[in-house]
Amino acid sequence: MAPVATPFFFYLLSAIMLIGGIAVITRKNPVHSALALIVTLLAQASIYLMLYAPFVAGVQIILYAGGIMVLFLFVIMLVSIERSMKERQFNSQWVVGMIAATALGGLFIAVYTKGKSIFPDHALSVVEDNNTQEVAKLLYGQYMFAFEIASLLLLVAIIGAVVMAKKRI
């Protein structure tokens, strides 16, 4: 299936993602930050669709936007935010933080301008029709061990979260 208007959608979605990201780190109200993060995650799912990865996009919508962000919103509602909204928002080491972030940004710019020639200019033709089947073949074949470990990790995380949040152990 031929892609339609790729540059337009790419720039639109990246603008949405970047504005959402800036809103996440600058909003005073954590609920607004969470909503901005949801917008960013949904835009990222759309970019995954542009990258011919529909299964990852579906997983992103279900798990990230529909699961993790609901968890975040519940916790924000449980934790009182009125007092935290009246306090100072940026901590005392913000100058050092910005210097470090600028250094990291400089590193990224250096890598991506000097190393432009590493990436070949074409993309291999990836068939979208069987994406789920291909992912399933890898997930249950080559990466079966990692799959089992991931389920063990989730079990540990569930038990850990329950123990952490209980009133009396």
Place this chain on the structure above:
Amino acid sequence: MGAIIQYIESYLSSDKTPGAAGNMFWALVYIMLVFGGLSVAVIAMNWLERKILAHMQVRLGPMRVGPHGLLQPIADAIKLLLKEDIMPAEADGFVFWMAPLIVVLAAFTVFVVVPFGPTHAITDMNIGILFMLGVSSLSVLGIVMAGWASNSHYPLIGALRSSAQMVSYEVAMGLAVVSAILMTSLNATGTGTLSMIGIVQAQMAQHEWFIFKFFPLGLVAFFIFAVAMVAETNRAPFDLAEAESELTAGFHTEYSGFRWSLFFLAEYSAMIAVSSIAVTLWLGGWLRPFPNMLNGTPWDQIFSLFPGVTFLFFAAICFYNTARMPKHPLFRIQTIGLAGFGVVLGLIGLILFVPAVSVRVQDIFWFSAKVAGFMYMYIWYRGTFPRYRFDQLMQMGWKVLLPMGLGVLILTASVALLQQKLWHP
């Protein structure tokens, strides 16, 4: 003019959905059709719910507004549009405004992949059912936001209860869906599919609707999904979070006028969406009854008469009730209105007999008829069952449906594996 007709004809005889063909114009046309049909369906559901519930409770329901209350939904819509738009004083304005938007967007975006026919879908994504489950889980976010932004006790408790209920029953729904998807892989190549059109085509290829497959496993999976989908859409008997006598309308207490109607629209659209999932996965989607057992041209012709006959039946009911209307001068307008409605239905029925139209409408008709059956079941549940208490609700979601879902999944997988090994080694 001829070029336009030729263009329309050349598209209608293609074998791909607009999304797969990359055809943006036809995709937009399909989107308009789907959303228009959805709006008509929601309006009809409003009227049907009040009338059917009333008749189940041995009363008449709305009779005054139009003939037999047919204009009641329009009157409700006008009232809601003209109502004053109240926002609580301490409410967070932006979040209060966004919450109904998110719920409506989540409920409507789902219809992009719903298959009304082998090529009658807006698009056929490779991950169709995953997309539907994921996007319908985004409505939980809107509900949480609505309850929190109202800055009041009842909406907050209602929102927390509602979202906890929806998240719990999503797990059971997911397991039931997985066991249906498992059944799509019982073909020669051994690969299943998540795409909605592919699931119905798998049912056609295996000559069996999945509700009857591996009896009783398909039936139990369907039952789990049917219960979970009622709980997912916050409908009776699982409507503790929004029932009038319980929490003063729960998370949408503080919403009035048009914003409330958005929640109401989203609820009915979500009902139709999950019913579409159930119909596609277990009841054979757009397939007519017995497509393989009773095949051949005479049976095809008999079954192709069904759409027209259905509408003529409705027209006959309208004319019968016109004859039963009181012969009082004050009822003259209503009598004429009802007769006119009957004439419109009859004309639609007669148009559906034309072979050119009937061939294209077949699949859409059978799909819509099955979804309409599910809508009737929703109204039936509301009129019949008492409400679940919240702890009973959560207990049923986690302690009854989840183990049942896991058991059905394991048994389905085992039986499928046995079938592959023993009959097709």
Place this chain on the structure above:
Amino acid sequence: MLAARNSGLVPDMETMLHITTLHYLVLGAALFLLGVIGVLTRRNVVIVLMSIELILNAVNLNLVAFSRLWGGVHGQVFAIFIITDAAAEAAVGLGILIAFFRNKETVNIDEVNLLKW
């Protein structure tokens, strides 16, 4: 084609209109930077956790972009594992936050200093 045009930072029209892997990588790097700034400069623990999610998403974007470049779906499988991991980590992190909030009634990360000497 990209290297011959200019070696500087200013992109020309052709580079802008033809979306290559590099575009996705730059977008991922920008998201990563925003996440790092959020982690380093905010005081509210919840927002720090959300910035960590931004960082993980940037990594996911890189992985899926490379998976598209080289064919095969290994990058996508890795991205799925990272999403699963992020879910587990968010759950545990928020559990710790709730436990801490129950004791100290604040979500200020500067006040998580019980072990300070």
